[in-house]
Amino acid sequence: xxxxxxxxxxxxxxxxxxxxxxxxxxxxxxxxxxxxxxxxxxxxxxxxxxxxxxxxxxxxxxxxxxxxxxxxxxxxxxxxxxxxxxxxxxxxxxxxxxxxxxxxxxxxxxxxxxxxxxxxxxxxxxxxxxxxxxxxxxxxxxxxxxxxxxxxxxxxxxxxxxxxxxxxxxxxxxxxxxxxxxxxxxxxxxxxxxxxxxxxxxxxxxxxxxxxxxxxxxxxxxxxxxxxxxxxxxxxxxxxxxxxxxxxxxxxxxxxxxxxxxxxxxxxxxxxxxxxxxxxxxxxxxxxxxxxxxxxxxxxxxxxxxxxxxxxxxxxxxxxxxxxxxxxxxxxxxxxxxxxxxxxxxxxxxxxxxxxxxxxxxxxxxxxxxxxxxxxxxxxxxxxxxxxxxxxxxxxxxxxxxxxxxxxxxxxxxxxxxxxxxxxxxxxxxxxxxxxxxxxxxxxxxxxxxxxxxxxxxx
Numbered sequence: 001x002x003x004x005x006x007x008x009x010x011x012x013x014x015x016x017x018x019x020x021x022x023x024x025x026x027x028x029x030x031x032x033x034x035x036x037x038x039x040x041x042x043x044x045x046x047x048x049x050x051x052x053x054x055x056x057x058x059x060x061x062x063x064x065x066x067x068x069x070x071x072x073x074x075x076x077x078x079x080x081x082x083x084x085x086x087x088x089x090x091x092x093x094x095x096x097x098x099x100x101x102x103x104x105x106x107x108x109x110x111x112x113x114x115x116x117x118x119x120x121x122x123x124x125x126x127x128x129x130x131x132x133x134x135x136x137x138x139x140x141x142x143x144x145x146x147x148x149x150x151x152x153x154x155x156x157x158x159x160x161x162x163x164x165x166x167x168x169x170x171x172x173x174x175x176x177x178x179x180x181x182x183x184x185x186x187x188x189x190x191x192x193x194x195x196x197x198x199x200x201x202x203x204x205x206x207x208x209x210x211x212x213x214x215x216x217x218x219x220x221x222x223x224x225x226x227x228x229x230x231x232x233x234x235x236x237x238x239x240x241x242x243x244x245x246x247x248x249x250x251x252x253x254x255x256x257x258x259x260x261x262x263x264x265x266x267x268x269x270x271x272x273x274x275x276x277x278x279x280x281x282x283x284x285x286x287x288x289x290x291x292x293x294x295x296x297x298x299x300x301x302x303x304x305x306x307x308x309x310x311x312x313x314x315x316x317x318x319x320x321x322x323x324x325x326x327x328x329x330x331x332x333x334x335x336x337x338x339x340x341x342x343x344x345x346x347x348x349x350x351x352x353x354x355x356x357x358x359x360x361x362x363x364x365x366x367x368x369x370x371x372x373x374x375x376x377x378x379x380x381x382x383x384x385x386x387x388x389x390x391x392x393x394x395x396x397x398x399x400x401x402x403x404x405x406x407x408x409x410x411x412x413x414x415x416x417x418x419x420x421x422x423x424x425x426x427x428x429x430x431x432x433x434x435x436x437x438x439x440x441x442x443x444x445x446x447x448x449x450x451x452x453x454x455x456x457x458x459x
Contacts, residue, residue, distance in 0.1 A: 015435045015446070017423035018455035019405060022262030022311075025452040028304075029250050029268045030056040030081055031243030033441045035205040037107055038182050039212045039241060040064045043085035044073065044114035045190060046216055050085045050238035051078070056246070056443035059436075064107050070097050071115065085238070090118045095156050098125050106179070109140050113187025116149055116162040125157040139180045143171055147187050147195075168193030168232050175385070176201040176226055176325045185209060188230035189218040195230040202226060203326040204273040208244045215239040247273045248332045249442055252417050254309035255336035258286045259343060259425040263310035264452060271307065276329050280337070281309070284344060285316040318346030318399065322380035323354050331355055335418040338362070339425060341397045342370040348397040351380030356391040361415035368406045368426055371398040403427070410434035413441045420445075424454055431459075 031054040041064065043050040055061055065075050065083075072091035076084040098108070108124050115122035124137075141151055144160065146169040152159045168191045173180055181201040188195035200206075202222065210220050210228075216239050219231040250269035257264040258281070271278065271290050278288060286309060293305035318341070323331040331354035341348040342365060352358050362372040372395055378387040379394035386393045405428030410416035416438045423430035438445055449456050 013434055013436050014459055015420070015432045016457050016459055017405075017420065017430045017432055019403075019424050019426040019428060019430060021424070021453060021455055022260045023256055023264055023424065023449075023452040023454060024262045026265035026267055027253065027448045027451055028306075029246045029253075029266055030054045030443060032205050032208070032246040033058060033060055033248070034178070034203075034246075035208045035243045036061060037064045038110065038186070038205070038209050039239075039243060040068060040083070040085065041107065041110050041114060041186060042209065042212050042216065043238065044068065044071070044087055044090060044111065044118060045186070045213075045236045046087055046238040047235055048238040049087075050216075051240045052083050052085070053078075053081060053242040054245075055081045055083050055243075057081075058443050059440040060107070067093075067098070067108060067111060070094070071111075087118075087238075090115075092119060092121070093123070095123055098123055098157075109137055110179070110182055110186055112140075112144055112149070112160055113147070113166070113183065116144075116160060116166055116187075117190045120162055122160045123157060124160070139173065139177065140183045143169075143180065143184055144187065146171060147191055166191040168195040168230070170196045170198075172198040173200060175199070178203055178206060181206055181228070182209060185213060185220070185228070185230065188232060189213050189216075189220070189236060190234075191230075191232040193232055195232070197228045197230070198226065200226045200228045201325060204244050204247065212239050212241050215241060244273060245270055247277070248330065248414075250274065250307065251277045251330075251333045252336045252414075252421075252442070253448075254281060254286070254288070254307070255333075255340050256421045256424060257309045258284065258311050258316070258337075258340040259421050261311045262452070263308065265306060265308040267304055267306035269307040270305070274307070276327060277333050278307075280319060280321055280329060283317065283319050284337075284340065285312070285314065286310070286340075287312045315400070316340065316344035318344045318348040318397075320349040320380075322351040325354070331358060332414050334358070335361060335414045336421055338372075338395070338397060339365065339418050339421045341399060342372070342403065342422075343400045343425070344397075345400055346398075348399070349379050350395045350397070351378060351384070352393045352395075353380065353384040353386065356386045356389065356393050358415075359392055359395050361411060361418055362395055364406070364408050364419055365403075365422055368403045368422055370401045370403065370422075372396070405430040407431045408433065410437050413437055417442060417445075424449075
C-alpha cells in the first residue's frame with residue numbers, strides 16, 4: 001500500500017472484504033435519504049410538532065438533527081425509526097457551533113428560508129458533500145435574494161437577513177436541480193404572495209416533500225412542463241408522514257446481487273419510482289419479482305412489499321444508458337450498475353449528464369481488472385451541457401472482465417458503495433478505506449452485508 005493511500009485513510013476506517021461469494025438473502029430499506037433530511041428541515045416551518053416515520057440511521061440524519069437542535073428544535077426518538085420535532089422554541093445558533101457541521105453536509109443552505117421566516121436571519125457555514133462536481137449554490141443565493149433576503153459574506157460563511165420579510169417571486173432554473181427546487185419550496189410556502197418556479201425538478205422525493213408541505217397547510221400546484229406554483233400562506237402546522245422508500249439504496253443492492261451472481265430481496269422497495277432502473281436491470285440480463293404490500297385480512301398477517309432481484313445465470317448483456325433528471329435514469333444508479341456492466345459481454349456506454357465529475361471512480365475499477373475508458377464527448381443520444389466543457393463524462397465499459405482484489409479509497413458516497421460491490425465481486429481479499437462515508441446514506445450496511453452472507457470484517 002502506498003504512503004499516499006495510508007495517509008488518506010486510517011486503519012480504523014477500513015473494511016476487509018473477502019470477495020467471490022454471491023450475495024443471498026433479504027434486507028429492508030427505510031425512508032429515502034433525499035427526502036428524510038428535507039422533511040426534517042420542513043419541521044422548522046410548523047407551529048406545532050411534526051412526526052416522521054421510517055427514518056434511517058445514517059450520518060446525514062445525525063447532521064440535520066444536530067443543526068435543528070442547535071436552533072432550539074426539540075427532537076425526540078419514537079419507536080422503530082420515528083422522530084418527533086417540536087419547533088416551539090426556535091432560536092439563533094452560535095456561529096462556532098454551526099461551523100462544527102461545516103463540511104459534513106450541504107443541508108445548511110436549505111435551512112435559510114425556514115430560519116428567515118422564523119427568526120429573520122440565518123447563517124450558512126462552508127458547505128460539504130460529495131466531491132462529484134462543483135455543485136454551486138449560486139442559484140440558491142440568487143433565489144433567496146429574489147424572495148427579499150440580504151446576504152453578507154463573513155469570514156465564517158454567509159449571513160442572511162430579511163428586514164422586509166420574504167415575498168413570492170417568479171424564478172426559472174437553468175437546469176432542473178433537485179436542491180434548488182427544494183430551496184424554493186421551503187422558502188415560498190410562507191412567503192407573501194405567489195411564487196412560480198419553472199424548469200423545476202419533479203423527482204419522487206420532490207413530490208413527497210410537496211406532500212409533506214401540503215399536510216402542513218401549504219398550497220402547491222404542480223403543473224405540466226415542470227412548472228410549480230406555490231401560494232404563500234400565513235402559517236403552517238406540523239405534519240405526520242411516512243416517506244417514500246429509498247430507491248437509490250434499493251438499486252444499489254440490486255446491482256450488488258447482479259455483480260456477484262446472487263439474489264437479494266429488498267423489502268420496502270417500490271416499483272413506481274424505480275421503473276426506469278427496472279427496465280435497464282432487465283435489459284442487462286438481471287431478473288426481478290415485485291411483491292405488493294398486503295394488509296392483514298381474515299386473521300392472516302400482512303405482508304410488506306418489496307422487490308427481489310437476482311442474476312438468473314448465463315451472460316449479462318451490454319447496454320447503452322444516459323443519466324438524467326426524473327423520469328430518466330438516476331445519476332445515483334449508474335455507479336453501482338457500472339460494476340455489474342463490467343461483467344456484461346460487449347461494449348456498454350454510459351453518458352453522465354447530471355454531475356460532470358462522477359466517473360472518476362472508474363479508475364479504481366480499472367485497477368481491479370475492468371476495462372473502462374472515459375471520454376469528453378457526449379456518447380448519448382443528445383449532446384449535454386458538459387459536452388463542450390472538457391469533462392470526462394462518458395464511459396465505455398468492455399466486458400466481461402475478471403475483477404481481482406485491491407486496496408481501495410472511497411472518494412464519495414455512491415462511488416464508495418460501487419467500490420464495495422466491486423470488492424464483493426472480485427476474487428481475493430480487498431481493503432476498502434473510508435467506509436464511514438458509506439454511513440452517510442446506507443443504514444447498517446455492514447449488518448446488511450452480513451445478513452446477505454458477505455465475508456467482511458474490520459481489521
